[in-house]
Amino acid sequence: MTTTENSxxxxxxxxxxxxxxxxxHLFRNPMSLVQSIVYPASMLxxxxxxxxxxxxxxxxxxxxxxxxPMTALLSAMLGAVAGAVTLGREWDAGILARFWVxxxxxxxxxxxxxxxxxxxxxxxxxxxxxxxxxxxxxxxxSLFSALAxxxxxxxxxxxxxxxxxxxxxxxxxxxLVESVSLxxxxxxxFNPGFVPLAAYPTWLQPLVENQxxxxxxxxxxxxxxxxxxxxxxxxxxxxxxxxxxxxxxxxLRGLRRATVPR
Amino acid sequence: xxxPVRSSTTQWWVLTARTLRGAARGxxxxxxxxxxIVFTVSFYVPLQKVISMFGNGVDNFGQFLMPxxxxxxxxxxAISVAFLAATDAxxxxxxxxxxMPIARLVPLGSRVASGMAKCVVSLTFALGCGYVIxxxxxxxxxxxxxxIGFVAIIAVTLILGADVIGxxxxxxxxxxxxxxxxxxxxxxxxxxFAPLExxxxxxxxFVRNQPVSQFTTALxxxxxxxATSASVTPALLWxxxxxxxxxxLSLLLNARRS
Numbered sequence: 001m002t003t004t005e006n007s008x009x010x011x012x013x014x015x016x017x018x019x020x021x022x023x024x025h026l027f028r029n030p031m032s033l034v035q036s037i038v039y040p041a042s043m044l045x046x047x048x049x050x051x052x053x054x055x056x057x058x059x060x061x062x063x064x065x066x067x068x069p070m071t072a073l074l075s076a077m078l079g080a081v082a083g084a085v086t087l088g089r090e091w092d093a094g095i096l097a098r099f100w101v102x103x104x105x106x107x108x109x110x111x112x113x114x115x116x117x118x119x120x121x122x123x124x125x126x127x128x129x130x131x132x133x134x135x136x137x138x139x140x141x142s143l144f145s146a147l148a149x150x151x152x153x154x155x156x157x158x159x160x161x162x163x164x165x166x167x168x169x170x171x172x173x174x175x176l177v178e179s180v181s182l183x184x185x186x187x188x189x190f191n192p193g194f195v196p197l198a199a200y201p202t203w204l205q206p207l208v209e210n211q212x213x214x215x216x217x218x219x220x221x222x223x224x225x226x227x228x229x230x231x232x233x234x235x236x237x238x239x240x241x242x243x244x245x246x247x248x249x250x251x252l253r254g255l256r257r258a259t260v261p262r
Numbered sequence: 263x264x265x266p267v268r269s270s271t272t273q274w275w276v277l278t279a280r281t282l283r284g285a286a287r288g289x290x291x292x293x294x295x296x297x298x299i300v301f302t303v304s305f306y307v308p309l310q311k312v313i314s315m316f317g318n319g320v321d322n323f324g325q326f327l328m329p330x331x332x333x334x335x336x337x338x339x340a341i342s343v344a345f346l347a348a349t350d351a352x353x354x355x356x357x358x359x360x361x362m363p364i365a366r367l368v369p370l371g372s373r374v375a376s377g378m379a380k381c382v383v384s385l386t387f388a389l390g391c392g393y394v395i396x397x398x399x400x401x402x403x404x405x406x407x408x409x410i411g412f413v414a415i416i417a418v419t420l421i422l423g424a425d426v427i428g429x430x431x432x433x434x435x436x437x438x439x440x441x442x443x444x445x446x447x448x449x450x451x452x453x454x455f456a457p458l459e460x461x462x463x464x465x466x467x468f469v470r471n472q473p474v475s476q477f478t479t480a481l482x483x484x485x486x487x488x489a490t491s492a493s494v495t496p497a498l499l500w501x502x503x504x505x506x507x508x509x510x511l512s513l514l515l516n517a518r519r520s
Contacts, residue, residue, distance in 0.1 A: 031439050039443060046450045049465055051309070054316040054456075178293075182300065189304035199311040 005103035014105050018112040023119055025086060026079070032086065036079030037124055041131055043188075044071040048135050051195075059196040061225060068132035069152075069220030070193030073213055074184065075124040076157030081180050083117065083161060084168040088176075091258040100259035110255065113165075114158065121157040125150055140226035149223045152236055156216045159240040163247040169254030193217040212239040270365045277372035281346065282379055290342050294380045297338040298388035302331050305455075306395050313456070320457060324396030329481035330454035331392060332413060333474060334445070335384040340420035341441045343377040347428030348437045356429070370425065370516040377421040378414075385413060401487020409484040412497075416477060419501050422508040429515045454478030473500040 026032050047067050055063035090096050099109065129137070129149075139146060168176045188194065190207070191214040200208045208214060215235040222229035268276075285291050306327060313323050320326045350356050350369070359369050389397075399406045424441070431437045449455065451465065452474040461469050469475055480497035483489035 031436055034439055034443065039446075042443060042447065046447065049462060050450055050456055050460075051312070053460065054312050057316045058312050182296075186300065186304065189308055195308045195312050199308055201307065204307070 006105055011105045011108055011111070014108040015111040015115060018104075018108060019116040019119065022112060022116040026083070026116075026120060029082075029086075032079070032082035035082050036075055036120070037127060039078065040071040040075035040124075041128060043074065044068065044128060044131060045135065047071075047194075055195050058199060062136065062138070064132050064135060064137035065221050065224050066193035066196070066217065068129060068137050069149075069217045069224070070188065070191060070213075072125045072128040072153050072220070073156060073216055074188055075128055076121045076153045077160050077184050077187075077213075078181075079120055079124060080117070080157065080161035080164045081177060081184070083120075084164045084176060087165065087258070088168055091262055094261045096258045097261045110252070113161075113255075117158055117161045118154060121154050122150065125153045137224075139224050141223050142226075145223040145226065145229070148229070148233065149220055152216050152220050152223075152233070155240045156212070156236060159244040159247070162251050163243050166247040166251040166254060169250065169257065187211060187213040190214075191217050193221065210235075212236075212243065215239050267363050270368055273364050273368050274371050274375070277369060278375045278379075281372060281376035285376065285380060290380065291383070293342060294335075294339060294384040295387050298331055298335040298384055298391050301334050302327075302388075302391035302395060305331075322396060324392065325398070325485070326482070327395070327454075328388075328392040328397040328485065329478040330449060330452065330474075332385060332388045332481065333416070333454065333477055334449055335388040336381055336413065336417050336420055337445045337449070339377060339380045339384050339417070340424040341438055341445070342380065343373060343421050344424035344428035344437045344441060345434045347373060347425045348431055348434040349428075351429045352432040352434065366517045367513075370512065373425055374418065374421050377425075378417060381414075381417040381421070385410075385417075397485070399485055399487075401484065401489070405484050405487045405489065408489070409481060412481060412484060412494075415501055419504050419508065422512050423504060426508055426511045426515060430511075448472060448474040452478060454482075471496075473497075473504070476500055 026036070044067055048064060052063050055066070059066065096109075139149070141149065164176070164180060167180065171179065190200070190204075191211065192208065193214075197205055197209055209218075215232060216239070219229050219232040219236045222232055285294075306324065310323050313320055313326075350373075356369065360366075399409070401409075427441070428434070428437050451461075451469055452472060453469055454474060454477075458466060458470055458475075476497040477500070480489065480494045483493040
């Protein structure tokens with residue numbers, strides 16, 4: 001008996017093969033590796049060396065409770081940018097068009113993106129958290145909060161990656177990288193993980209407190225300190241759902257269009 | 263009949279104007295303006311309170327941070343020069359120039375000149391940002407002139423170095439990516455960012471002696487009007503070392519016919 005290209009029997013193995021291909025691309029490409037892991041990891045170490053003492057004194061707890069979540073999220077975000085650049089290149093090279101004419105399950109392309117982004121975000125979060133542990137980061141929450149701690153960047157990162165894919169089809173490669181990188185670096189300096197909220201000017205605090213990255217950081221910080229995190233988790237989930245909901249249709253439309261050679 | 267050969271000066275000016283027109287039209291001009299602004303806002307606004315409350319020895323963070331803002335602005339410009347040099351190298355423009363009646367160092371001269379022009383724009387905006395956050399030139403006119411002169415020497419050095427890296431790598435994106443990390447490490451692990459005593463003891467020898475720290479020390483003292491030969495000499499020695507490495511490499515890369 002032969003299985004047709006859209007049968008459920010081929011969906012899982014095909015998704016796995018393509019995910020493996022995407023992850024190999026990511027981890028074997030020195031540039032995307034530098035951008036998505038080396039850069040945020042260096043940032044974590046440098047911030048701990050340069051500002052760790054002062055910020056810990058200001059915050060009243062170890063500054064790593066802020067910088068570990070911040071750099072983990074930064075890693076998820078910059079990795080999404082690297083992924084969108086690769087996507088643009090594959091569109092140019094016609095690989096996406098070739099996949100489209102092969103007997104591959106129609107939904108596996110999308111499932112592949114979600115799976116490989118998920119694996120990428122989970123592994124970089126683990127790496128950054130591990131590095132934090134070496135620097136003296138201590139997790140005070142329960143096992144459940146540890147799971148939630150890892151789930152936040154996963155949720156936020158996938159929403160962000162969807163937005164970046166949507167943006168890459170409207171902005172073009174160069175403008176995308178520059179504008180999103182600028183946005184990421186601004187988000188990195190204006191959140192309560194970099195320095196506590198009280199350090200920002202009063203008029204700026206509402207913005208710093210409620211921007212999407214801040215809500216995710218707040219939730220992770222609360223989880224790692226073993227404090228109640230319900231409200232901030234809810235805010236982070238709300239932001240992620242909004243970003244995802246706005247971006248998902250243009251992203252899907254763009255991915256479909258990318259199956260035609262440029 | 264052969265076409266008339268223009269003088270090297272005219273050729274240099276034509277090539278420089280070509281790059282500058284491209285920069286004005288594309289995003290590079292905006293980068294030269296935005297980079298110092300983003301850097302100032304990102305570091306001054308969040309850290310002002312933290313450093314002044316818990317950092318000892320810094321009573322005016324704006325005055326303290328200013329040299330680093332200037333250096334980062336120049337470093338960003340140098341990275342864009344490296345990007346341009348790599349693009350020219352990989353697109354074959356250099357090879358085409360080499361086949362034309364152009365003096366060998368004219369393309370290099372035009373890249374350095376257009377880089378310097380971008381530095382002037384970036385430096386202007388960096389100084390403007392500095393004035394907003396409370397930076398003032400406290401020394402004599404001579405000190406201020408020496409500050410500008412010093413920045414110019416640093417700019418030429420970094421541009422030459424960036425040009426060598428870009429021309430040799432022939433890969434615009436990888437060059438940009440690989441230069442951002444050293445810029446970050448040298449910028450943040452420097453006494454331009456926080457006073458030396460605030461760093462952990464084990465990293466202090468590196469922080470104290472690395473070029474960015476020495477450059478900011480010299481620039482800060484020139485801006486304050488307290489510069490002595492002791493505060494400026496290490497920076498000059500670093501610049502001399504870098505130039506001794508860059509100039510021969512640059513001549514080697516640019517003078518040979520590919």
